[in-house]
Amino acid sequence: MNLRKENILIVDDDIDILELLQRHLQAMDYHTYKAVSVKEALFILKDTFIDLIITDIQMPEIDGLQLLKFANEHYPEIPKLVVTGYPSIEATLEVIKSGATDYLTKPFTKAELKEAIEKALTQNTFRKKTKSTPTTSDKYPYSDMVGESEAFKKVTNIIERVKDNKATVIVTGESGTGKELVARAIHYSGKFSREPFIAVNCAAIPENLQEAELFGYMKGAFTGATENRNGFFQAAKGGTLFLDEIGTASLAVQTKLLRALQEKEITRVGSQKIEKVDIRIIAATNANLRNEIKNNTFREDLFYRLTVVEINVPPLRERKSDIAILTEKFLRKYGIEFKDRLLRISPEALKVLERYNWPGNIRELENIIQRAVIMADGSIEVKDLPDFLKYQIEFSDNGLRPLIDIEKEYIQRVLAHTKGNKTRAAEILGIDRKTLREKLK
Numbered sequence: 001m002n003l004r005k006e007n008i009l010i011v012d013d014d015i016d017i018l019e020l021l022q023r024h025l026q027a028m029d030y031h032t033y034k035a036v037s038v039k040e041a042l043f044i045l046k047d048t049f050i051d052l053i054i055t056d057i058q059m060p061e062i063d064g065l066q067l068l069k070f071a072n073e074h075y076p077e078i079p080k081l082v083v084t085g086y087p088s089i090e091a092t093l094e095v096i097k098s099g100a101t102d103y104l105t106k107p108f109t110k111a112e113l114k115e116a117i118e119k120a121l122t123q124n125t126f127r128k129k130t131k132s133t134p135t136t137s138d139k140y141p142y143s144d145m146v147g148e149s150e151a152f153k154k155v156t157n158i159i160e161r162v163k164d165n166k167a168t169v170i171v172t173g174e175s176g177t178g179k180e181l182v183a184r185a186i187h188y189s190g191k192f193s194r195e196p197f198i199a200v201n202c203a204a205i206p207e208n209l210q211e212a213e214l215f216g217y218m219k220g221a222f223t224g225a226t227e228n229r230n231g232f233f234q235a236a237k238g239g240t241l242f243l244d245e246i247g248t249a250s251l252a253v254q255t256k257l258l259r260a261l262q263e264k265e266i267t268r269v270g271s272q273k274i275e276k277v278d279i280r281i282i283a284a285t286n287a288n289l290r291n292e293i294k295n296n297t298f299r300e301d302l303f304y305r306l307t308v309v310e311i312n313v314p315p316l317r318e319r320k321s322d323i324a325i326l327t328e329k330f331l332r333k334y335g336i337e338f339k340d341r342l343l344r345i346s347p348e349a350l351k352v353l354e355r356y357n358w359p360g361n362i363r364e365l366e367n368i369i370q371r372a373v374i375m376a377d378g379s380i381e382v383k384d385l386p387d388f389l390k391y392q393i394e395f396s397d398n399g400l401r402p403l404i405d406i407e408k409e410y411i412q413r414v415l416a417h418t419k420g421n422k423t424r425a426a427e428i429l430g431i432d433r434k435t436l437r438e439k440l441k
């Protein structure tokens, strides 16, 4: 074997693809490691010096995006290459955001593969060279999370207290305030950071599949269960399971979850056998669970179990002193991504940002900075910001407007934020769908 050649980890649930890739790579003299699941890949990453990860996106149990996120946090210097059979714009965006260097669509030719690998590997040496420039993350221990306000410090104080133990935590707060980031900060700043962090969005799993996805199942447990399968609980073993939008968990899942929290044990669907679980659970919600208890859609006993430690992430409008530092962070991020350099913002433009109310919180700020970076010629000026931010100034300076106008404008903004999803919009607005529909008329 040629020692100069790099170690490449290939991850795909399709054995045929794995073997095809391996044949190609060996022909190019690379040393290969194969994994048929993300879990297997994690084990290899722990024990092996890997120079490049090539992964599929769509895989059962844990998908490739989770692997990319994990690898970006633990092994940021390893380049990643994504191969997938399902190209879609949305998936591509997610991949780019997750830091994958390139994207290859199946079927691909050997030459395309070779080119993509060489490109990814040279990017690696580039990264190593530029790594020593100080970034905001040196100043802030919680990877990507920045803030200096009192309200933000309250959040980091609790993170400090929970990061090294396995106490259950619930993270609450409006949409876009950074709940998922808080969960990641707890995991990655604590002493279990080398163990898996698995994020599951309960709202994204159909109710009838939730139990099987979370707790695993036995062959024959239901139609379609053709083999024994691990769930997210088994996958997160030793680490953290992040249950996002916990308010949408089915009642069957809630019952099992309560048992997992109280007795530290679970059973797979279709099995009587008790399995001990050793994981930390972090749940998150932007819904008011107390209302859901009243409606009998959320178990009260589970609520009390989950809320022993609650981290309430404050909305951006209550920590406006963080706007400048967040803006600086996003300018750095998108400046480098889109313009290859650091951009500045004029004091006037920053003032506009600081006056605005931020119903979509940090996510909205991030989107606006991203857009401004793309629109701006040099530094970010007031003209590079969307009009509705500026109207807000006009409004506060010189005029009173009828409530209905403001309501209309606000509903449209929330709808834009949820990309037209009315259920989500109604949730944010705190009204039911029917009322929203009437208002839209």
Ligand SMILES: Nc1ncnc2c1ncn2[C@@H]1O[C@H](COP(=O)(O)OP(=O)(O)OP(=O)(O)O)[C@@H](O)[C@H]1O
Pocket (backbone or CB within 6 Å): 144, 145, 146, 147, 173, 174, 175, 176, 177, 178, 179, 180, 181, 182, 286, 326, 329, 362, 363, 366
């Ligand atoms: N303190 C922070 N510093 C830097 N970036 C942040 C911070 N908080 C949030 N962000 C960024 O804002 C965006 C939204 O954060 P996140 O997804 O964690 O919000 P969320 O509360 O989970 O939202 P939702 O309820 O809609 O799921 C992400 O891109 C995240 O990186």
Ligand SMILES: [Mg+2]
Pocket (backbone or CB within 6 Å): 179, 180, 244
């Ligand atoms: Mg979230």
